[in-house]
Amino acid sequence: MIKAAFCDDDLLEIDEINALFDRYCVERDKKIASAVFHSPLELLAEIEKGAHFDILFLDVIMPGQNGINVAREIRQYDRTTKIIFLTSSSEFAVESYTVGAFFYYVKPIKAEVFCQLMDAAISECEKEKQGSLILRSKSGITRIDLEKLVYCEVMGHNLVFHLDDGIKFESTGSMDELSSELEKYGCFLRPHRSFLINMEYIKSISYKAITLNNLEKIPIPHGKCSEIKNLYLNYAFNSKRAFIL
Numbered sequence: 001m002i003k004a005a006f007c008d009d010d011l012l013e014i015d016e017i018n019a020l021f022d023r024y025c026v027e028r029d030k031k032i033a034s035a036v037f038h039s040p041l042e043l044l045a046e047i048e049k050g051a052h053f054d055i056l057f058l059d060v061i062m063p064g065q066n067g068i069n070v071a072r073e074i075r076q077y078d079r080t081t082k083i084i085f086l087t088s089s090s091e092f093a094v095e096s097y098t099v100g101a102f103f104y105y106v107k108p109i110k111a112e113v114f115c116q117l118m119d120a121a122i123s124e125c126e127k128e129k130q131g132s133l134i135l136r137s138k139s140g141i142t143r144i145d146l147e148k149l150v151y152c153e154v155m156g157h158n159l160v161f162h163l164d165d166g167i168k169f170e171s172t173g174s175m176d177e178l179s180s181e182l183e184k185y186g187c188f189l190r191p192h193r194s195f196l197i198n199m200e201y202i203k204s205i206s207y208k209a210i211t212l213n214n215l216e217k218i219p220i221p222h223g224k225c226s227e228i229k230n231l232y233l234n235y236a237f238n239s240k241r242a243f244i245l
Contacts, residue, residue, distance in 0.1 A: 002030075002122055003052065007037040007070075008059040008086070013107070014038065017057060017086075020114045027115070030122075040070040047077050052134070052141050054080075055121045060087035060096075068092050071099040077140040080128070082121040131185070135161065135171040142169060146185060150201045150212060152178060154194040164201070164214075187235065191220050191228050199235050 004021065008014050014036055025032055035053070037043040040062060047053075056074075060067035071083050082102040085092070086109060096104045102124070103117055131146050148163045154175050161169045179196055182188045189197045191210055201213045207225040209217040220228060 001033055002054045002125060003033045003035070004055040004057070004118075005035045005037065005043065005053040006057045007040060007043045007067075008057075009038060009062045010059070011038070013059070013086075017109070017114070020109070020111055021118075023111065024115055024118050028118075032122075040065045040067070044070065044073055047074055050136060052078060052081070052136075054125045055082045055084065055102075055118070057084050057086055060085050060092050061089060066092075068095050068099060071096075071101070075099055080134065080141060080143045082124060084117055084121065133161075133182075135169050137169045137171045144169065146182070146198070147200075149198050150214065151195060151197045151216075151218065153196075162216075186238075189228065189231055189235075191218060191224065195219075199232055202232060205229050205232060 006014060006017050006021070008017070018034075018036065021032075021034060024030070035046070035051075037046070040058075043058075058067050058071060067085060067087065071085075074081065074083070079100070083100065084102050085096050085104045086107055087104070088107050090104075090106050093104045102121055105113065105117070128143060132143050133146060133149070135142050135144060144161060144163065148165070150162045150164050152159055152161050152175070154160075155170070157172070158170050159173045159175065159178060161171065163169070175190075175194065175196065179188070179190050182196070187199050189199050191197060195218050197210060197212070197218055202210055203213050203215070204211045205220075205225070205228060207220065209219050210228070211217050
């Protein structure tokens with residue numbers, strides 16, 4: 001479910017945007033979770049605790065706080081939130097994009113514009129969620145493209161995700177749950193209880209190990225080589241890859 005949040009110190013503004021949000025959900029027949037924050041400190045406290053919002057409407061000019069600086073702090077925890085700035089001044093419009101703003105709009109906001117912004121933000125969120133995975137790592141919340149995921153391994157009580165550019169992300173989670181979640185994509189193979197491999201990156205398979213394109217080797221348990229080869233060949237055939245036996 002999409003999660004939205006609204007942060008503004010002006011109670012009248014919050015009431016207005018809440019009314020627009022409720023109307024939008026009814027007219028579009030959408031179920032969207034929402035949260036309201038009357039100060040950026042409340043918002044940051046929730047995000048620091050691990051809360052994630054897909055869409056955030058954030059005021060820029062608030063007592064003691066600049067919304068741009070608040071967004072900059074949010075980006076330390078969450079790089080994926082669609083931040084829509086609502087403000088009474090155009091002064092910070094250019095600076096807003098240095099923190100990855102989705103949109104910057106000068107108040108008052110009309111119902112038609114609010115609906116357009118919500119439509120665009122939701123569309124972008126849904127597009128990103130197809131073929132991607134959201135991780136909560138030590139560096140914050142990150143969305144990774146599954147096409148770039150080479151393999152995942154269990155290390156201690158954590159999962160380590162290896163991407164094709166050499167970047168690694170460490171996250172809590174269960175390999176069983178991850179394997180089940182990614183099964184629908186058809187390109188992930190679990191040759192070992194501690195490894196999950198993207199078959200797009202397989203270079204060769206021997207009776208002892210799978211060699212990946214980056215020349216890393218993933219161990220194959222005794223007696224599972226034939227089964228793994230058959231799974232890979234079936235994937236290659238269904239993907240219409242050319243190969244010679």
